[in-house]
Amino acid sequence: MQDSTVPVISMEYAFTGGATQDPAQRPGVGHMVSGLLKEGSGEFDFKTFHQRLDRRAIEMHFHVTHDHFRGALRTMKDNADEAFELLRMALTSPRFDASDVERIRAIVLARLRHESTDPSSLGHRKFLEVAFGDHPYARLAEGSLESVPKIEVADLKGYVRRVIAKDTLKIAVVGDVDAGVVCKLLDNTFGSLPSNAEAMPVAEVIAAKPPQRVFIRLDVPQTIVTFGGPAVRRNEPDFMPAYIVNHILGGGGLTSRLFREVREKRGLAYSVGERLVWLDHSAMFLGKSGTSTDRAGETVEEIEKQVRHIAEEGPTQQELDDAKSYVKGSQLVALNTSSKLARTLLQHQLDKLPIDYFEKQNAVIDGVTLEDAKRAAQRLWGQGLLTVIVGRSPKDAAQPITVPLGPTPPPGLD
Numbered sequence: 001m002q003d004s005t006v007p008v009i010s011m012e013y014a015f016t017g018g019a020t021q022d023p024a025q026r027p028g029v030g031h032m033v034s035g036l037l038k039e040g041s042g043e044f045d046f047k048t049f050h051q052r053l054d055r056r057a058i059e060m061h062f063h064v065t066h067d068h069f070r071g072a073l074r075t076m077k078d079n080a081d082e083a084f085e086l087l088r089m090a091l092t093s094p095r096f097d098a099s100d101v102e103r104i105r106a107i108v109l110a111r112l113r114h115e116s117t118d119p120s121s122l123g124h125r126k127f128l129e130v131a132f133g134d135h136p137y138a139r140l141a142e143g144s145l146e147s148v149p150k151i152e153v154a155d156l157k158g159y160v161r162r163v164i165a166k167d168t169l170k171i172a173v174v175g176d177v178d179a180g181v182v183c184k185l186l187d188n189t190f191g192s193l194p195s196n197a198e199a200m201p202v203a204e205v206i207a208a209k210p211p212q213r214v215f216i217r218l219d220v221p222q223t224i225v226t227f228g229g230p231a232v233r234r235n236e237p238d239f240m241p242a243y244i245v246n247h248i249l250g251g252g253g254l255t256s257r258l259f260r261e262v263r264e265k266r267g268l269a270y271s272v273g274e275r276l277v278w279l280d281h282s283a284m285f286l287g288k289s290g291t292s293t294d295r296a297g298e299t300v301e302e303i304e305k306q307v308r309h310i311a312e313e314g315p316t317q318q319e320l321d322d323a324k325s326y327v328k329g330s331q332l333v334a335l336n337t338s339s340k341l342a343r344t345l346l347q348h349q350l351d352k353l354p355i356d357y358f359e360k361q362n363a364v365i366d367g368v369t370l371e372d373a374k375r376a377a378q379r380l381w382g383q384g385l386l387t388v389i390v391g392r393s394p395k396d397a398a399q400p401i402t403v404p405l406g407p408t409p410p411p412g413l414d
Contacts, residue, residue, distance in 0.1 A: 001172075001173070001174045001341065001342075001345065002175075002176075002177065002178060002179070003174055003175055003176065003338060003341075004176045005176075006176065006338075007076055007077040007078070007176045008074065008075070008076060008077065008175050008176060008338055009073075009074070009075055009076075009077055009080055009083075009173065009174075009175035009176060009177050009338075010072075010073070010074045010173070010174050010175050010337075010338040010339045010341075010342045011072065011073045011074075011171065011172065011173045011174075011342060012070070012071070012072050012171075012172050012339070012342040012343045012345070012346040013070070013071050013072075013169060013170060013171040013172070013346065014068040014069065014070045014071070014169070014170050014346060014350060015068065015069045015070075015163050015164050015165065015168050015169055015197070016067065016068060016168035016170075016197070016199065016280070017067070017068070017069065017162070017163040017168065017197060017199040018030055018064045018065045018066050018067045018068045018069050018070075018141065018163075019031065019064050019065065019066050019136065019139065019140075019141035020066055020067060020136040020137070020200075020202045021159060021162055021163050021199055021200060022136075022139070022143070022159070023155060024136075025147065025150075026143070026147050026150055026151055026155055027139040027140065027141075027143040027144060027147050028108065028141070028142055028143015028144065028147050028148045028151060029143070029151055029155045029156060029158075029159045030064040030069060030141065030159055030163070031064050031108065031141050031142050031143060032101075032104060032105065032108065032143075032148070032151055032156060033062075033064070033069070033094075033156050033159050033160060034062040034063050034064045034069065035062075035104040035107070035108070036094060036096060036100060036101065036104050036156065037062050037090045037091065037094050038050070038053070038060050038062070038090050039094075039095070039097075039100040039103075039104065040094070040095035040096075040097055040100055041086075041089040041090045041093050041094050041095055042089045042093040042095075044089070045095070045097065046097070046099075046100050049086070049089075049090075052082070052086055053086065056075065056076070056079040056082055056083065057075075057076065057079075058073070058074070058075045058079060058082070058083045058086065059072070059073070059074040059075070060072070060073055060083075060086065060087060060090065062090075064141045065141065066136070066137055066141060066279055066280075067202075067279055067280040067281075067350075068350065069163050069164065070346075071087075071091075072339065072342075072343075073087055074338075074339060077175070077176045077177065080177065080181075080185060081185075084185045084186075084188060084189045085188070085189075087189055088188060088189045088190075088192070091164055091189075091190070091193065092192055092193065094156075094160065096153050096156050096157065098153075101153060101156070105148060105149070105151070108142060108143065108148050109145065109148055109149070111142070112142060112143070112144065112145050112148065113145065115142075116145060117218075119218055119220050119222070119223070119224040119390040119391060120224050120226075120288065120290075120390075122216055122218065122224075122390050123216070123224050123225070123226035123288070123388045123389075123390045124140075124226055124288075125140055126214055126216060126226075126388045126390075127226045127228060127286070127386065127388045128140065130208055130212060130214060130386055130388065131207040131208050131228065131229075131284060131386055132205060132207060132208070132282070133208065135203065135205045135282075136202060137205060137279065137281070137282060161194070161198065162197060162198040162199055162200075163197055163199060164193060164194075164197075165193055165194040165195065165196055165197035165198075166190060166193050166194065166195055166196075167195060167196045167197055168197050168199070169190060169193075170346060170349040170350060171186060171190075171346070172342045172343070172344075172345035172346040172349065173186075173342065174338040174339075174341045174342040174345065175338050202280070202281050203281065204281045204282070205281055205282045206230050206282060207228070207229060207230040207231075207282060207283075207284045207386070208230075208386060209230070209383060210229045210230075210383045210384040210385050210386050211383065211384035211385055211386070211387075212386045212387070213386075213387045213388075213389070214387070214388045214389070215388075215389045215390075215393075216388065216389070216390045216391075217391075217392065217393055218390050218391060218392070219392055220390075220391055220392070221293075222290045222291065222292065222293075222391065223290070223291055223292065223293045223296040223299075223389060223390065223391030223392065224288065224289075224290050224389075224390045224391060225288065225289045225290070225291065225296065225299060225300055225303070225387065225388075225389050226286070226287070226288050226387070226388040226389075226390075227274075227286075227287045227288070227289075227300075227303060227385045227386065227387045227388070228274075228284050228285050228286040228287060228385065228386055229284065229285060229380070229381070229383065229384070229385055229386050230282075230283070230284060230383075231276050231277070231278070231283040231284045231285045231380060232276070232278075232283055232376065232379065232380070233278060233282070233283045234278040234283070234351045234352075235351075235352060238372070238375065238376050238379065239278070240364050240365060240367075240368055241368045241372035241373050241375065241376035242276060242376040242379070242380055243276055243327070244320065244323045244324060244327060244365070244368055244373060244376075245310070245314070245315055245320075245323075245373045245376045245377045245380070246274065246275070246276050246285060246380065247323045247326065247327060248310070248315045248319045248320070248323050248373075249274060249306065249307070249310050249377075249381075250272070250273050250274025250275070250287050251273065251274060251275055251276075252323065252326065253273070255322070255326075256273065256274075257306050257310065258272045258273065258274065258287070258289075258303065258306055259271075259272055259273070261302060261305075261306050262289065262299060262302050262303060262306070266298075266302060268289075268291055268295050268298060268299040268302060269289045269290055269291040269299055270290060271289065271290060272287070272288070272289035272303070273287060273288065273289075274286065274287030274288075275287070278351075285380055287303075289303065293391050293392045293393075296389060296391060300387060300389065303385070304384065304385060304387075307381045307384070307385060308381070308384075310377050310381060311377050311378050311380070311381035311382045312378075313374075314370070314373055314374030314377045314378070315370070315373050315374070315377065317370055320368070320370055320373050324365050324366065324368065327365055328361075328362050328365055331361065
């Protein structure tokens with residue numbers, strides 16, 4: 001999409017095959033690769049490569065999701081040739097110098113050690129394990145304290161060879177550049193990549209059937225409740241009804257049923273929310289709330305009560321109308337920068353939506369009827385919840401605890 005408002009070019013791109021392509025016994029390889037690609041490439045070591053980026057104010061980022069290895073590039077128009085050339089080098093000739101590998105490994109391990117005592121992180125990790133069992137989706141992209149020390153340079157190079165190839169590449173570019181220049185830049189950047197990826201096949205999977213409940217005892221002042229279950233895939237007809245009714249239950253911030261009933265009316269939690277997560281081979285809804293230990297049971301009961309109620313009765317017509325209006329407006333407001341617009345255009349490609357989906361999406365939203373929403377609510381929540389509770393047991397609630405102040409956790413990888 002050409003936009004000459006400011007002389008900036010933003011690109012988002014993705015290769016299919018993210019954390020699911022990590023070796024089964026060494027999760028975290030793709031995440032390590034994402035932290036290392038701009039730590040030195042070709043003739044440039046770590047310091048020189050970053051100096052070249054900083055000199056031209058070029059922003060280059062990589063990160064891994066379960067299904068994709070993603071990247072972003074943002075540059076002034078006048079610096080486009082150098083920016084895209086640096087990206088070509090990062091993708092085609094990463095150095096993986098030993099000192100850089102160990103530095104990034106140390107950052108990853110420090111973050112994992114912090115998360116090993118963080119109730120929210122523990123709850124999320126356990127939820128994935130309960131939901132997906134031995135499927136790759138059960139593993140966090142960051143890996144584990146056990147797996148990351150075992151990752152070798154050969155694993156990193158093998159991941160790049162298997163995943164970073166042209167046949168699964170999707171690209172979105174927004175900014176002050178015309179199609180002819182874009183084509184040349186993209187050919188120079190991605191043209192020398194292997195033609196075909198060597199990704200391992202990933203099985204389709206449905207999240208475990210609710211209801212299930214897991215309790216993890218941890219001496220922390222606040223109990224964290226993570227809840228969810230199977231949801232609707234992005235390519236299914238019921239996706240938009242599910243997306244809208246999910247907004248009504250838990251995705252609407254101050255207006256959602258969960259926020260109103262759990263926080264406003266009963267004061268059980270400071271925050272509570274829920275969202276749909278759609279993956280290439282599965283889908284789930286995922287929610288979280290934090291509450292005091294002595295009210296954790298009451299909080300879980302109220303969440304389950306609201307889930308049962310909307311599954312049985314569905315939303316009201318007024319709730320549906322308000323949610324449709326919000327979703328249409330929020331999707332447009334979210335496109336207020338070239339980077340966000342590029343990210344959305346990329347996601348449309350990953351979701352296999354038509355190129356004119358921007359023009360069609362309001363009609364798709366308006367087409368959701370009350371019966372559609374009720375059907376989606378029953379499908380999402382009719383079986384109940386998978387729930388993971390992390391905190392002190394009720395009998396410990398009256399015992400004061402001292403939480404030591406640890407060092408500030410290091411920033412995450414790009």
